[in-house]
Amino acid sequence: MGFVLPSPGGRHEQWDAEAFFATGRRSIETILTHLATYHHGPDRSVALDFGCGPGRLTQALADCFAQVYGVDVAPSMLTAARALNRHGDRCRYLLNQTDDLRAFADGSVDFVVSDIVLQHLRPPCALGYVREMLRVLRKRGILVFFLPGRRVRRGWAPFVIATYNRIRYGAYTTLNYGVDPSEVAKALEAGGGRLLERSGTLPLDRGQQFPGRRPGVLERVWRGATLVLTDQFEGWIYVVERDGSPA
């Protein structure tokens, strides 16, 4: 779980499963309440969690939707998710290692969520998945996803890591990508999506609310160094409605 969210008490502390899944419940509650208050709530038949990890949000969705799918590229994440599933067949985890969502028919899902996933992907790939998430949505279905925008501060860590990966594995990689909101808007329009809102403040719970133990000096130095060394991006949450003719 520490691969998904930093743990409450710092990087050396393990997540407690109950606390980890509680962050997912709070995030889904925040999203659904926000939708009902400012837009409209999705139908509660089918939901999809793209990049589900161990199922933090998928499990919370299963409290609210009749059938839920969690999709991830990593078999290890799905093994953990299946072991932690509390909802039986109403919650199914699927491995997806293609650059589309071919397991899902057009217009077959009411609600799609994807949090802290797309920033790992190169922009054309991230936008391709956004179009796919729109394709699988029913008319008036809702898509909520996190995708960073402009890089506001450039650090050294991605450069060091990319160099290491280049030498060690012969491949360039980086930690995070952002996509300019105007590019996202074009992809949404092309995919039949209507942007309801782009929020920089929707308070999704990614574990920050847990103060945990007071970190030691080394831990604080590490956190400070990480902040300085790591790229900083604008953080956007997009709320999109599926427009156009129903599939």
Ligand SMILES: C[S@@+](CC[C@H](N)C(=O)[O-])C[C@H]1O[C@@H](n2cnc3c(N)ncnc32)[C@H](O)[C@@H]1O
């Ligand atoms: C930081 S975790 C977030 C997990 C979950 N969304 C959450 O909020 O708890 C990112 C997840 O995205 C998954 N991921 C990365 N690239 C993906 C892709 N192309 N397709 C599906 N999942 C992907 C990773 O395997 C990982 O489980």
